[in-house]
Amino acid sequence: MKQDKLIISKKKFDSRLIVGTGKYKNMLECAKAIKISGANIVTVAVRRVNISDKKKPLLMDFIDPKKITYLPNTAGCFSSQEALRTLRLAREIGGWKLVKLEVLGDKKNLFPEMIETLNSTEILTKEGFKVMVYCNDDPLMAKRLENAGAAAIMPLAAPIGSGLGILNKVNIQIIRKQTKLPLIIDAGLGQASDATIAMELGCDGVLVNTAIAKAKKPFEMAKAFKNAVVAGRQSYLSGRIEKKIMGDPSSPIKGII
Amino acid sequence: MKKKIKIKINGKLNIIDDKTKISVLLKDLKIPIRKVAIELNRQIVDKKKLNKIFLKTNDRIEIVHFIGGG
Numbered sequence: 001m002k003q004d005k006l007i008i009s010k011k012k013f014d015s016r017l018i019v020g021t022g023k024y025k026n027m028l029e030c031a032k033a034i035k036i037s038g039a040n041i042v043t044v045a046v047r048r049v050n051i052s053d054k055k056k057p058l059l060m061d062f063i064d065p066k067k068i069t070y071l072p073n074t075a076g077c078f079s080s081q082e083a084l085r086t087l088r089l090a091r092e093i094g095g096w097k098l099v100k101l102e103v104l105g106d107k108k109n110l111f112p113e114m115i116e117t118l119n120s121t122e123i124l125t126k127e128g129f130k131v132m133v134y135c136n137d138d139p140l141m142a143k144r145l146e147n148a149g150a151a152a153i154m155p156l157a158a159p160i161g162s163g164l165g166i167l168n169k170v171n172i173q174i175i176r177k178q179t180k181l182p183l184i185i186d187a188g189l190g191q192a193s194d195a196t197i198a199m200e201l202g203c204d205g206v207l208v209n210t211a212i213a214k215a216k217k218p219f220e221m222a223k224a225f226k227n228a229v230v231a232g233r234q235s236y237l238s239g240r241i242e243k244k245i246m247g248d249p250s251s252p253i254k255g256i257i
Numbered sequence: 258m259k260k261k262i263k264i265k266i267n268g269k270l271n272i273i274d275d276k277t278k279i280s281v282l283l284k285d286l287k288i289p290i291r292k293v294a295i296e297l298n299r300q301i302v303d304k305k306k307l308n309k310i311f312l313k314t315n316d317r318i319e320i321v322h323f324i325g326g327g
Contacts, residue, residue: 021324021326043326044325048320054286059324060322089294
């Protein structure tokens with residue numbers, strides 16, 4: 001398992017668990033949960049600096065971007081224009097080219113607006129960005145994103161923050177079969193076993209935020225997700241048995257007394 | 258007395274001295290340049306040029322950084 005690394009745009013990562021940095025009680029809790037999760041990549045948002053309250057702690061003071069890969073995200077953007085602006089600014093902060101694109105289409109269900117997402121993927125790729133794309137679980141759209149130059153396909157399991165787990169396993173498997181790009185389940189996971197299922201379906205990784213940050217015990221849940229991702233990956237690589245309708249005894253029939 | 262100008266910083270109206278360079282404004286605001294990106298009137302400003310650009314009245318400057326997010 002030591003050599004089994006997550007590779008995105010030629011960059012290698014030991015952990016297949018990517019975690020979000022939002023919704024934690026404070027920065028300290030966030031940083032500790034990330035450490036326990038073992039994640040090498042964290043998603044971050046781009047927002048205005050609070051000019052009036054300069055004592056507000058900075059994310060970079062708690063999570064060192066030299067040790068943990070920052071994945072700037074366009075969470076909260078509802079148009080291609082906003083998303084492009086956000087990621088161009090993110091790149092300016094410190095040269096970030098590996099980014100997560102997320103263009104939302106509906107404030108209630110937070111489903112991705114796929115036409116805007118596709119257009120943005122094309123533009124950003126041409127500008128030299130390596131774009132990991134949050135998308136719905138539609139294999140046809142996933143294909144179009146791949147053709148547009150996406151660096152990773154990131155279909156939702158369920159609506160962001162819903163905790164419902166993977167709603168359409170078949171679609172995820174179809175996407176897995178059709179692409180060699182990194183396939184990372186993004187959004188909607190609720191508990192550690194959801195991550196295991198994602199990995200067993202052949203996904204290359206999972207992205208989790210709310211399920212850890214809002215768990216009653218975030219540190220324990222971070223550990224649970226870490227283990228769940230490893231277990232799911234090992235299970236996937238081990239090759240599961242065929243499913244059968246009838247029973248198949250585990251002890252030999254021969255020699256029964 | 259120095260001439261003053263009106264600019265918007267992160268959407269809020271501010272009165273500053275005329276002929277203030279962006280780099281000086283950021284220093285006054287105690288902004289760690291290394292950790293932010295700057296937009297002036299919707300155009301990203303190359304951080305190397307912050308000490309060459311003078312702010313004008315009605316300029317809109319945005320100063321952004323990374324925060325926790327999903």
